[in-house]
């Protein structure tokens with residue numbers, strides 16, 4: 001999961017920088033950040049038995065896609081789908097990094 005989440009951090013930074021560099025060109029970049037979503041992903045990634053999956057109700061894929069589409073049409077560089085996920089991200093911003101890493105591990109075991 002270390003590699004998986006590090007790539008997600010990269011995609012966010014890359015998308016935000018790209019969105020900025022493309023300002024005024026008519027091309028926009030929107031990075032959609034979903035939380036747990038009901039797709040094929042959990043089966044494919046083999047994460048169905050994690051604490052996160054067992055304790056969290058996934059969001060409906062169509063709702064997440066709609067959030068992404070709306071943000072794209074508004075030209076937003078980043079969208080976090082779902083109020084629960086937005087609140088979670090805000091809490092991570094003010095939490096010590098060590099705590100964030102430890103809690104992430106706990107949920108993904």
Ligand SMILES: NC(=O)c1ccc[n+]([C@@H]2O[C@H](COP(=O)([O-])OP(=O)(O)OC[C@H]3O[C@@H](n4cnc5c(N)ncnc54)[C@H](OP(=O)(O)O)[C@@H]3O)[C@@H](O)[C@H]2O)c1
Pocket residue numbers: 033034035036037038039040041042044
């Ligand atoms: N589901 C979640 O809980 C969740 C949460 C956070 C982030 N995400 C992220 O959301 C993104 C989409 O995931 P998903 O939930 O929609 O998963 P998914 O249902 O497993 O769909 C993955 C899609 O990616 C395609 N794909 C996989 N490898 C590919 C490759 N090498 N080249 C081109 N296409 C490839 C698959 O195509 P085929 O069907 O043709 O193989 C499939 O359409 C992923 O980046 C995932 O990390 C998902």
